[in-house]
Amino acid sequence: MNLRQNINYSIWCDFIERDFLENEFKTLISDGIIHGATSNPAIFENSITNSPAYKNDISSMQHLSQKEIYEALAIKDIKRAAEILLPLYEKDSNDGFISIEVDPTLCDDMMGTIEEGVRLFKTIDMPNVMIKVPATIAGYGAMRELTSMGINVNATLIFTPNQAIECAKALDIGIKKSTHSPKAVISVFVSRFDRACDELCQTKGLETAKLGIINATKCYHEVEKFANSNIRTLFASTGVKGDDLPKSYYIDTLIYPNSINTAPLDTIKAFISTGKKQETKLLSLQECDTYLKLLNDNGIDIEAVSQQLLSDGLGAFKVSFAQMLNKLKN
Numbered sequence: 001m002n003l004r005q006n007i008n009y010s011i012w013c014d015f016i017e018r019d020f021l022e023n024e025f026k027t028l029i030s031d032g033i034i035h036g037a038t039s040n041p042a043i044f045e046n047s048i049t050n051s052p053a054y055k056n057d058i059s060s061m062q063h064l065s066q067k068e069i070y071e072a073l074a075i076k077d078i079k080r081a082a083e084i085l086l087p088l089y090e091k092d093s094n095d096g097f098i099s100i101e102v103d104p105t106l107c108d109d110m111m112g113t114i115e116e117g118v119r120l121f122k123t124i125d126m127p128n129v130m131i132k133v134p135a136t137i138a139g140y141g142a143m144r145e146l147t148s149m150g151i152n153v154n155a156t157l158i159f160t161p162n163q164a165i166e167c168a169k170a171l172d173i174g175i176k177k178s179t180h181s182p183k184a185v186i187s188v189f190v191s192r193f194d195r196a197c198d199e200l201c202q203t204k205g206l207e208t209a210k211l212g213i214i215n216a217t218k219c220y221h222e223v224e225k226f227a228n229s230n231i232r233t234l235f236a237s238t239g240v241k242g243d244d245l246p247k248s249y250y251i252d253t254l255i256y257p258n259s260i261n262t263a264p265l266d267t268i269k270a271f272i273s274t275g276k277k278q279e280t281k282l283l284s285l286q287e288c289d290t291y292l293k294l295l296n297d298n299g300i301d302i303e304a305v306s307q308q309l310l311s312d313g314l315g316a317f318k319v320s321f322a323q324m325l326n327k328l329k330n
Contacts, residue, residue: 004035007257007279010095012036014236014262016043018053021080025266033272035088035095037081038066038154038187038236038262041104041317045324048073058328066325068105073123074100082126091126093183094232099154100124103168104317105253113142119152128187130154134314135163140170146173147182156187157313159306164188164219164233175230183230185260188219190250191235192309197300204298209245211295214254215302218288220256226312234260239267248275255280257294308325 003009013028016039017086028034048054054073059067081098089096095285100120106112117131127298131146132140132154152219153174155167164186171184193212201208220233238250246252247270251261256279 003255003277003279004032004095005226007255008094008259009255009279010035010115010260011251011268012038012097012260012262013265013268014038014040014238015265016077016081016098017047017051018077018080019099021053021077021196025081026084029088030110030266031085033198033268034299035083035262036085038132038234039078039285040101040320041080041324042320043263044070044074045306045320047077048324049327062329066328068121069326069328072329075120079101079124079126079281081126082128085128086126096128097130097152097154097183098128099132099183101156101317104134106138107134107136108138109152110138110145112126113138116147116169117142117151117153118149119145119247121146128152129302131151132156132187135167135310136314140166143167143184143194144170144174147171147184148177150178151182152181152182153184154187154234155303157310158186158188158217158219159193159309159313161215161218161222162301163170163310164222168223168228168231169256171199171231172226172228175228181230184233185232185264187236188216188221189309189313190216190235190254191237191239191241192313193305195241196288196305197267198294200300202296202298206295209249210291211302212250214283214291216254217256217283218285218292221256221285221288226256226297232260234262236262239264246270246274252276253280256282 013034078100085096103114130152133142134157165311168188190212192207198208223233234253
């Protein structure tokens with residue numbers, strides 16, 4: 001079954017590094033395994049500070065500020081990824097995208113996010129770049145304005161159905177205002193719910209490794225209600241920690257029509273070798289709500305967990321960003 005053709009389902013790679021782009025990345029694309037890519041501050045921190053591929057560029061830019069060095073490195077990589085992915089985008093504009101995230105310290109600054117998003121998009125100057133914006137109050141306004149200007153957006157750090165709805169509302173308005181038909185994805189984080197709640201579920205005799213899937217499925221239903229073909233749900237945070245689950249678990253269980261899964265390299269490789277290659281049976285909204293009520297009845301406050309995960313996610317990206325900037329000056 002060709003999942004991409006039959007149900008508009010794609011796998012994107014949640015990783016970017018300069019040497020990887022010129023080698024394995026191209027192979028994964030030519031083999032028809034991945035059809036896009038994503039990045040975030042933590043990925044860039046790992047790549048820029050650990051790969052020797054950036055050493056010479058960093059040394060030659062010591063006269064610049066830390067953020068200027070970072071942006072020069074990130075823009076170079078994102079532009080190159082966009083060039084490699086461009087044939088996919090030109091063939092099918094639903095795919096072939098690469099995302100770059102705005103400075104995570106701007107998460108509560110709508111105008112700052114808009115200004116940086118516009119600047120990054122214009123500087124990279126590729127049609128298949130998405131500007132990644134966190135799903136905060138300020139972020140919703142930024143998503144709306146960026147898409148209204150024809151800029152593709154990746155709404156990120158979605159943990160609740162309400163966040164998914166607010167993102168979809170903002171993106172739907174912005175896309176319909178634009179004359180350029182921009183594309184958007186709504187990135188729902190999956191596995192972090194299970195890592196946060198599995199131990200508690202186990203003590204209450206409830207099934208583990210299920211909440212992330214149920215919550216993500218409910219978010220997916222809410223996005224699909226908007227019936228905007230330019231907006232797709234993207235399942236993120238789909239790597240497995242430990243050996244209790246199959247490595248491709250969070251891909252196998254979320255193969256839904258009109259969706260994307262962005263996964264780490266080892267997860268993608270596990271999916272290729274052992275994963276399921278057919279559409280997943282879609283749980284109904286009623287089934288999702290029944291399960292979430294069961295957790296609530298057992299004293300598990302999903303809203304509180306969601307808020308903590310969002311706070312932790314925003315905080316982790318800020319820390320990664322700061323740590324990376326600190327390492328860019330000799």
